[in-house]
Amino acid sequence: MKLRYIKDLIQKSKNNITIATRNSGSRLERLNEIKTQTLVINGVEDPLTSISCAKKYLKFYLNAKKYYIHTMGHDLSKPILKLVIKKYAIFCQPNDSNEIESST
Numbered sequence: 001m002k003l004r005y006i007k008d009l010i011q012k013s014k015n016n017i018t019i020a021t022r023n024s025g026s027r028l029e030r031l032n033e034i035k036t037q038t039l040v041i042n043g044v045e046d047p048l049t050s051i052s053c054a055k056k057y058l059k060f061y062l063n064a065k066k067y068y069i070h071t072m073g074h075d076l077s078k079p080i081l082k083l084v085i086k087k088y089a090i091f092c093q094p095n096d097s098n099e100i101e102s103s104t
Contacts, residue, residue, distance in 0.1 A: 043072030
């Protein structure tokens, strides 16, 4: 029963995102307008933004680094938030040799 409820909730969320995107239009073609270096963080278990979707959009950024978190869905739990803050701090360092792309 609980699993069915969660599946229904995920489907409703996907439908709402589809409606929102349809109403506001795609922003995909505008991603290359972002000139600053960008850190894209995505949860591998995210039911709303799949990894394949994140990888597809990544190529539209001019200066992007990626970080995929295997234990993350769409929400940020406290342990995941701490990890994201740590990775963001590394990303903000001026040294280009910082490793950002490894994931947990």
